[in-house]
Amino acid sequence: MTNTVVLGVIGADCHAVGNKILDYAFSKAGFNVVNIGVLSSQEEFINAAEETGAKAMIISSLYGHGEIDCRGLREKCDEAGLDDMLLYVGGNLVVGKHDWEEVKEKFLAMGFNRVYPPGADPEQGIRDLRDDLKLPKPE
């Protein structure tokens, strides 16, 4: 399916509420959501994307260790042959207050396509994904 996405919370992070909301929002928007839930490793994201033929990974990190947990994911996707995989990440990516532009640049440099600040609206992610996948706008 052209609109399959893998959704999950990366690393040792067990914040489950946002994940449920994202699942609901992306499913309602017509995406085929493969939700691997909380406590998901990079390998689990990759395995899931391989089997399901997903086009994007929607990754959350809420507990402040996003940088360590996300580092190397793009490289692993390349190794696994997931060449054009779209990587989106959001949540509370780092601990405490940081200059957002700095955080964003860091994640873009790590190979993420889209990076969202704390409390970002899932609808923004959905609009961006439609653009990136060149899907028709809903009526």
Place this chain on the structure above:
Amino acid sequence: MNNYLLIDFGSTYTKLTAVDLNAEAILGTAKSYTTVETDIMTGYEAALVELKATLAAKGRPDLEFDRKLACSSAAGGLKMVAIGLVQELTAEAAKRAALGAGARVLQVFDHDLTRRDIEKIAALKPDMLLLAGGTDGGNQTCILHNAKRLAEAKLPVPIVVAGNKSAMDDIDDLFKEAELIYSMSDNVMPKLNVLNVDPAREEIREIFMQRITHAKGIHTATGMIDDILMPTPAAVLKAAELLSKGTDLEDGIGTLVMVDIGGATTDVYSICDGEPTQPGVTQKGLEEPFAKRTVEGDLGMRYSALSLKEAAGSKRIRAYLKDDLADVDAACRHRSLQPDMIPQSPEERHMDEAIAKAAVALSVERHAGCLESYYSPMGVVISQLGKDLGNAAAFIGTGGVLVASENPKAILQEGLYDQETPTSLRPKSPAFKLDQDYILSAMGLLSQDHPDTALRIMKRHIVTL
């Protein structure tokens, strides 16, 4: 008249069990040694003569059998190769489907098959292949690539296709064109981490009945047997499931774990959902089958005694023997060279018991799930991979070494949960039971027609230790 003859064509023995349905009783059992060299039907006839003698001695000389059903693990059993996409996902799902169908899984392949892989598969000489890959609507490129390779290779081996639904039509066309022997089944992993092994298992059994048994020298045409229903381990799994769950009329004994210690392998069966029993633990990974079978090809009492020694270590076996000087190596070597060895002295029996303890300890540890902990800033987060067997109500043992032992319970206890490795989710306080009359595979066969009777016979003959 309502008598059944149940036959188990084994790798070393052909075992017969005669059942009187009206009395719900086992009338007699017999077994005869079968070797690869001799015609397998000769062994069957020899055992039948023995059984008739037993029945005659019991005053039933002219007993006729209304149905004769068989299972078989003769000539190496059902040998399969499983193929999937990701090792932990569809390749694992395919492996589990094959194991649940009673197969011996020779090797599992993942991702794109190369020409070398095809050569390896041909050299392994499997009886059947199981081809999976991709969730429904998911990845098609891998399974299509592998199907093309297999179509080119034209191996004379039946293939069960159980992968991404979207690729099924193309594979069907490819295989038809290449004139392969194949059948299409449902995806073993239709959605991520969702396991669906029953349709593929049934398809494997169907092909086994129609094609494989014949090739292994068991022929039903002579009228000696009505049906060869399934591979022996599938019959055992069926019996275990029935014993656990019960029937509409008769209660089962609840969740259970079962260990079958053989000469070449140790098989472990668990019938339970295996969900976390401790609070705060999250289940991870591919869904677990309710009725699960694993096979340890390196753990066995005879053929695999040396590999068992490698896996367990001499020190561990010596510790079981409570003898620091025992020559474990020589004992295991002797057993592997003489697979039909029967212990004569107390020393030989003790050595067998120690080897069996290692087989139980390792096989149950490998079958059971485990806990993994992540350290987060506020403490430990725990996830579970595989099945938690902690609450299993019963722990059943089967196999010659247990029946011959004076203390089978002590052997089985090696499979229990252990404070020192709390991450291994083994049974905590099960009731120990023994299949003292070797009836499990026979009852699995009987359950096909008469589940209530098979269940009641098992409840009587599988004794609590």
